[in-house]
Amino acid sequence: MSPNHPFDPLASREISKAAAIVRREFPAQTPNFRVITLKEPAKAQMVPFLDDQNRGINSSKRPARTARVQVVLPGDSAARFVELWVDLDRAVIIKKEHLVGKHPYIDSDYMQAVEKACIEDPRIQEQIASLELPAGATVIVEAWAYATDGLNDMSQRTTMAMDDVDANYYAYPLDLCAEISEDLKVTKIYQLPSGVDDRINDKPKPFDRRKIHGAEAEYSPGLRSSPRATTKPYQVIQPEGPSFKTQGNFLEWEKWSMHIGFNYREGLTLHDIRYEGRSLFYRISLAEMFVPYGDPRTPYPRKAAFDLGNDGAGINANNLRLGCDCLGHIKYFDGWHTTTSGDPVKLPNVICCHEEDDGILWKHTNFRTQNAVVARSRILVLQTIITVSNYEYIFAFHFGQDASIHYEVRATGILSTTPINIGDNVPYGTVVAPGVLAPYHQHLFSLRIDPAIDGHNNSLQIEESYPMPIDTPTFDHTGKTQAQVDSYANPFGVGYATRSSIVDHEGGLDLDFTKNRTFKIINENVINPVTGTPVGFKLLPAYSQMLLAHPESYHAKRSEFATHAVWVTRHNDEEHFPSGRHTMQSVGGDGIATAIGSRSGTEESLVRNKDIVVWHTFGSTHNPRIEDWPVMPSEKMTVGLKPANFFTGNPGLDVALSTQESNRSVLVDGGDDTKPKSDCCKL
């Protein structure tokens, strides 16, 4: 990969160089490196460079390669968490900030130490003994970086695994819970509530043998009954190879071009997305993801995960394997991260790139001549998959030949479970197996869209379809003359029209499908020559319930973005995260609503014909079905972006027609045994 494009992630040697420079800064200490990642160039520097590049000019305006480094220093000073910006070209530190009151994302080494400290504590061992677990049971500590509830902080729960290391230990939640201090001491031990009226101060109860499950609770091949043999092989053949080209992280496919980025937190990011060379989006990424649980009983109100901010979509990205996660001709991209000592670590195959057939792009049959014309749809898929302890998320961008972009999220993996007495039910969870409660929760995503629709000054337009006013007392026009009828603007009450407004100030907005409310990102400075309207792209939102937690709750204070479906802000180089840059143990006041509030009334809050960012909140209120157990069939959520009077016609009009020569389909016996023709669609 070329390390030289300003959008390229830091290369291995750049990570080492940044670490070395930072070590020199702390000669007396050994920093724990949490983050060494690209600090993306300021947009003000990047835009002229891109303009040169896209004019084919070898630009002299290349921004400096800069690393964003976060370290934790030894000791327990409130100032021990430090962020540094390192100019790699000049090998100098250009910014150093002590992040007082902030916490870095989860340190997996530390979490393992926490698990060890917990399981080795004699009081915990004593409690486990009192549970009288079945022979062969292994107790596993499931550490959770609990969110604050204003009372406590970290803690963990225990589950047990039956025998096999790959047993599904989420099927055996024990009611034993402990809280561990920063310095790895067990500070509190209690039993989790096991019934609707339970409190955590219950006495330990021996393990209920009726809670032992069979293969039906296991997903791992060795432990479950043999699979169905009915599904025949299905292979994708691309005799001439894929239709995409890559050079380093620069990708070209059909009429699209873009740069592929990757970082520890957002995982896959997309930059300078163009179609036929025309600028569409400066940057698109999943910016945050919040998973608050709905069980009100202590200690569960602390159960709320920021899977990007606390865990990291890049760090937890799967190593994707051939034949598993995609079909056809697959191009993989690697990522790089860092060890706690600052050494580069390769994250192999974190992104896969391939094509899929997407059915029919367009078709028409001239019923007078019976001539049919069909073009099939090909899409380019950029996919990354993350594992965040029990859950998996599959994130995929789909690019279409009709110039559409779709972002598909699939939730799979295993439900996070808690114990429940056999026979009990609670109104905020589903009993998925005897003694196993899958509590209700929400998955709320924030897709950050930094548009550049034919330029960087864009506006957010809201369009609604409304019935035209009725100006006639009755629709029974019998006996009237045509002139009388025509004297009305909407004489038969069938007229409808659209009206639109443009958002002037930063803020959060809501969806309303009953009005066909449509959010368009437009460029008021570029008018479509045929329609006479500004060029634009429209958002195809995922209609989702917003945050259910109370506005005064920590869930609401900490997440901020989860109360509105669409947010619009002025672009700010450092404003990438709608719940703030540091969500770990956060207490609120760091997110998108706070940022908007701080600019309210100033020139900085104006968003019409400015460099704006649009954020879409979507997701699911996930009240588990038993069909989600023991491993969950993918739950799909899709968001789209489509041109809306941006071009002067169907961008896919020139896609070649579908032919049997190229597609090589096979006729299964029966049906009308038509001989395939070269233009197979002519009747």
Place this chain on the structure above:
Amino acid sequence: MSPNHPFDPLASREISKAAAIVRREFPAQTPNFRVITLKEPAKAQMVPFLDDQNRGINSSKRPARTARVQVVLPGDSAARFVELWVDLDRAVIIKKEHLVGKHPYIDSDYMQAVEKACIEDPRIQEQIASLELPAGATVIVEAWAYATDGLNDMSQRTTMAMDDVDANYYAYPLDLCAEISEDLKVTKIYQLPSGVDDRINDKPKPFDRRKIHGAEAEYSPGLRSSPRATTKPYQVIQPEGPSFKTQGNFLEWEKWSMHIGFNYREGLTLHDIRYEGRSLFYRISLAEMFVPYGDPRTPYPRKAAFDLGNDGAGINANNLRLGCDCLGHIKYFDGWHTTTSGDPVKLPNVICCHEEDDGILWKHTNFRTQNAVVARSRILVLQTIITVSNYEYIFAFHFGQDASIHYEVRATGILSTTPINIGDNVPYGTVVAPGVLAPYHQHLFSLRIDPAIDGHNNSLQIEESYPMPIDTPTFDHTGKTQAQVDSYANPFGVGYATRSSIVDHEGGLDLDFTKNRTFKIINENVINPVTGTPVGFKLLPAYSQMLLAHPESYHAKRSEFATHAVWVTRHNDEEHFPSGRHTMQSVGGDGIATAIGSRSGTEESLVRNKDIVVWHTFGSTHNPRIEDWPVMPSEKMTVGLKPANFFTGNPGLDVALSTQESNRSVLVDGGDDTKPKSDCCKL
């Protein structure tokens, strides 16, 4: 195909037999046969037969094969339109009804006669001459069976095609319009409005040469510029053939079974859908489709198409071709229709059946052992495509290994256009080319779901997710004891729960994603052994704006179903069409709302734990983009049905793991060059 199953469409010989019996009924006349189709058996007769069949018993309860025949008799008696039911086993007519005041669906022979009568009328020729059309222009009459507006009925418009027979004549809408009487006389000629304030009584204007387009307005391969050559071939190989089995119209795939039906009106219908032999749905079909236009100017208020009721999804089903409309191993099903003289006509390849890979079904990585397990998702696709003059609709049922059903509608084809003066704009349409207006319109579909969830007595449950009440004055519990905090039910304001109600009476209901309102079809008589709740399936609706036309307008009176997203009714063998059985020239009072009203307050209106039917209204408010021109990229709409505590776990848990041996993917240079392993997902 076996003609003997009661759900099988009428076979060729059955159509001939029915026609012969009906001809005998009218010895002195020559009936114009409009419909000869299966009259599906009464459910009361069918259920015991299916029960026997599914117990493997050779049932003695086989219902008689019965044909539903509709004929138009010569002359102009108000009673000339007749429906007859013919018992084919006994060769007798069991019902004969004169449908006074009703009109049969569009007669394409008659429409061609109308076009001929129009173009041959000397006054029309005179008008065409006055338009001074360019040399080489051919005028084409586009006949529209206009809906009533209370003033007039049928009429048509003219367009012209440049030279080639496959030229896109929708790009050249002329402003000349005529109305033709039942007996093929031109009764009225006028110019269509061409500007926002135009009236139809304008004087004829010569054709504006600025309205002549080039290849950018054509979709036909011979007329447009050469296609892009960048899209490489993509083929689907199934070395062991498809995973489905068919016997006649009986289909088995993975754990699914169903009967495939087909009729002139609904096209594809599905019957007795089961999973692992358990009954899920008695019948599913697209029941109606309404396309009202929003242009309020005379004569456009009469432009409103019932594409099923007036045109027929079966009659207009495309002859699907290998390599065009599907990829992989394709099984086709034929349909049968009738000529106006009652002879059977084969409709070849009207349904295609094939499999698709649908990405990842489920995945989990045990982060402690780094063992990853992936199962890919295979779906079965049953697809039919219809052409209704300018538009194409692609209808596809997708069956999943997770026991989900998705119904995907794609709208493609060509926009219906009207003339507009160059430079003008109107608020109810988009100018897609110089002089060409694409008026706003809606596509409103009604999916009829006749459930049989573990039996025929089902209920419709409405579930919502709501925040639990706040019973603490503040969420700042600092200094409180745990016991004090626990004395509250929702001490931190994060608790949420679900509440549900069951619909007691027939009626129309609305969606509300802000409450996560979920519609479940449940069987209150069958309780899930693990969750302790009734077994059910939930509807995944398409959030759509309902009908925009005024409730007193003919659009509203005639469609009825388009005002609510979800309707529930008691099952009635003859109640299949939510805008009535005869939509042609209808004036209202025939649809689902009227039927419900007629039963209101009676025992027949009760729907709890009864044999019910659920109807889902969905679609799009289609305000055209210029990107929809000259042929529209597929616009997708999807509705789903998913098990909700119907099974005792993930129905796809036993799907075999994904392996490179089976999938044969190809590594594109670069990335981490991993050697594929047999369990390719183990890390």
